[in-house]
Amino acid sequence: MSPFLFWLFASLTLIFGAAVVLNPNPVASALSLVASFLGLSALFMSLDAFFIGIIQVLVYAGAVMVLFLFIIMLLDLRAEERRRINWLAAAGGFGVAVILLVQICVVIVHFQAAKQTFPPLARPTSADVWNIGQLLFMNYNLPFQVIGVLVLVATVGVVLLSRREPR
Amino acid sequence: MITLGDYLVVSAILFTMGFAGVMLRRNLIVILMSLELMLNAANLSLVAFSRFRVGANGLPNYNGQVFVFFVITVAAAEVAVGLALLVALYRARQTTNVEDIRSLKF
Numbered sequence: 001m002s003p004f005l006f007w008l009f010a011s012l013t014l015i016f017g018a019a020v021v022l023n024p025n026p027v028a029s030a031l032s033l034v035a036s037f038l039g040l041s042a043l044f045m046s047l048d049a050f051f052i053g054i055i056q057v058l059v060y061a062g063a064v065m066v067l068f069l070f071i072i073m074l075l076d077l078r079a080e081e082r083r084r085i086n087w088l089a090a091a092g093g094f095g096v097a098v099i100l101l102v103q104i105c106v107v108i109v110h111f112q113a114a115k116q117t118f119p120p121l122a123r124p125t126s127a128d129v130w131n132i133g134q135l136l137f138m139n140y141n142l143p144f145q146v147i148g149v150l151v152l153v154a155t156v157g158v159v160l161l162s163r164r165e166p167r
Numbered sequence: 168m169i170t171l172g173d174y175l176v177v178s179a180i181l182f183t184m185g186f187a188g189v190m191l192r193r194n195l196i197v198i199l200m201s202l203e204l205m206l207n208a209a210n211l212s213l214v215a216f217s218r219f220r221v222g223a224n225g226l227p228n229y230n231g232q233v234f235v236f237f238v239i240t241v242a243a244a245e246v247a248v249g250l251a252l253l254v255a256l257y258r259a260r261q262t263t264n265v266e267d268i269r270s271l272k273f
Binding site: 052 | 170171181182190201204214219221232247250251263266
């Protein structure tokens with residue numbers, strides 16, 4: 001991965017990530033999130049994680065964001081009307097976020113391995129899906145089954161929540 | 168050359184953006200989107216570490232990528248339940264602004 005492409009996709013991800021938070025209109029936020037996820041998926045592929053990059057596009061940019069846009073359409077949300085902003089609370093929240101970022105960056109600076117480049121792979125990982133599937137169904141079979149139960153419970157919960165209460 | 172630290176810094180900035188969104192925004196849908204940003208920032212650092220740890224067979228350590236797979240599945244379930252709660256709340260209160268939902272506020 002050339003440094004130019006890395007910084008291109010990293011800045012794409014970060015700029016649209018900032019747009020999600022800063023945009024007053026929820027529809028614009030959702031579309032910025034799609035663009036941010038596409039940049040992130042390119043970053044995954046630059047790390048030779050092709051399977052993760054593909055499901056990032058399929059699950060997030062495809063399914064999850066359609067769900068978000070569908071709900072925004074259903075509730076007919078418009079841009080937030082101007083409210084009186086509690087500046088003290090906003091400054092406090094921003095301050096906590098900046099402190100968190102500084103702390104994580106200090107940890108990364110003192111982390112020795114962070115200064116190393118990525119070691120080369122023995123062969124191109126074209127069998128990426130095969131390898132992950134092998135690990136998923138051999139070593140992580142029980143967590144995989146549990147995830148299936150979790151998705152079933154979530155489906156039943158959503159149906160129950162969105163059912164209208166009989167009067 | 169791109170180092171591991173570059174990916175970790177991008178991941179840290181993305182996580183902080185999501186965190187700031189959860190702290191500062193008042194619209195529940197945007198708060199859920201910011202949660203997704205935070206989960207994806209964690210995924211990015213997991214994949215970076217997975218690529219960094221090349222094993223003896225010359226392949227990345229796929230344990231991290233399997234973990235990312237689980238995180239994506241849980242995040243999809245979380246979004247579905249969160250949005251169903253949001254719709255139920257909107258039916259009851261006609262608002263998605265967290266400042267209008269103060270029945271439990273002390």
